[in-house]
Amino acid sequence: MMQYRDKTREATRRLREACALAAICTEFDVPLIINDDVDLVHACGAAGVHLGEDDGEPAAARAVLGANAIIGVSCYDSLQRAREAAGAGADYLAFGAFFPSTTKPGARHATPDLLRDAREFGLPRVAIGGITAENGGSLIDAGADYLAVVSGVFGARDIRAAAQRYAALFDTGQVR
Numbered sequence: 001m002m003q004y005r006d007k008t009r010e011a012t013r014r015l016r017e018a019c020a021l022a023a024i025c026t027e028f029d030v031p032l033i034i035n036d037d038v039d040l041v042h043a044c045g046a047a048g049v050h051l052g053e054d055d056g057e058p059a060a061a062r063a064v065l066g067a068n069a070i071i072g073v074s075c076y077d078s079l080q081r082a083r084e085a086a087g088a089g090a091d092y093l094a095f096g097a098f099f100p101s102t103t104k105p106g107a108r109h110a111t112p113d114l115l116r117d118a119r120e121f122g123l124p125r126v127a128i129g130g131i132t133a134e135n136g137g138s139l140i141d142a143g144a145d146y147l148a149v150v151s152g153v154f155g156a157r158d159i160r161a162a163a164q165r166y167a168a169l170f171d172t173g174q175v176r
Contacts, residue, residue, distance in 0.1 A: 001146065003050060005035035018044040031070055038064050048072065050094070053081070058088040072126065077110040079117050086121035093118055094148065097129020098139060103150045104129065112142035119143055133165040140169055 004021050006014050018034060022044045025032040031047035034040050036055045041048060048070025049061050058071045065071070072092040073085035082093045095114050097107035107129055115125050127136075127144035136147045149166055156162035 001031050001033060003033045003035055003148070004046070005050075005150075007036075014040060015043055018046065022046050033070060033072060041065055041069070048091070050074070058085060058090045062089055074128075075118075077108045077114065079114060082118050082121060086123055090123060092124040092126055092146070093121065094126040094128050096127055096148070098127055099130025099132075099135060101128075101130040101151075112139060115139065115143035133162070133169065136166060136169045 002021065002025055004018050006017070008014065014037075018032075018040050022032050025047075026045075032044075033048050033050050034044070034046045035050045036052060038049050038056065038061045040046070042064055049055075049065065050072040051058065051061060052074045053076070058073060061071050062069065070091045071089065072094055073081070073088075073090040074094045075082040075085060076095065082095070085093055095110045095118065097104060098110055098112070101107055110129070115127065118125050124145040125143055126146040126148050127139040127142075128148040131139065131147050131149050132152050136144075136149075139147060147166060147169070153159055153162045153166065
């Protein structure tokens with residue numbers, strides 16, 4: 001899965017970039033999720049949207065994007081927010097930050113127990129925040145189905161090798 005996250009207000013550039021990414025992701029059968037912007041998802045044909053606490057409700061996004069859209073919700077450090085998102089039709093729940101993050105330096109801190117506790121909602125759980133190839137395995141062990149990574153991949157000298165290191169964390173039977 002790929003997420004496009006751009007907090008600027010440059011609508012024309014954002015639309016151009018999102019449409020280009022959507023085309024590439026479609027070519028390689030990779031779902032593209034757009035951060036915070038239901039209208040941009042609709043305009044570029046992305047697979048879905050990721051909603052933070054100020055980005056609207058999953059039901060409203062579903063009404064615009066349709067039944068097949070992927071709708072993820074940031075739950076930060078809150079099991080209650082996860083419960084509400086699951087009840088409102090979210091497709092996945094994101095928690096974090098688990099570790100200090102250069103992308104979101106002031107993020108709330110979540111613990112691995114939250115991943116374990118959120119299992120009750122029956123939705124995929126995404127771990128966010130300061131995740132490295134060295135610490136990601138502990139989050140998978142705690143119940144993360146996905147790891148959201150920015151700097152660990154795109155800040156690497158060899159992006160492909162970095163992505164492969166993260167993918168290897170999901171190999172079953174690997175000792176961490």
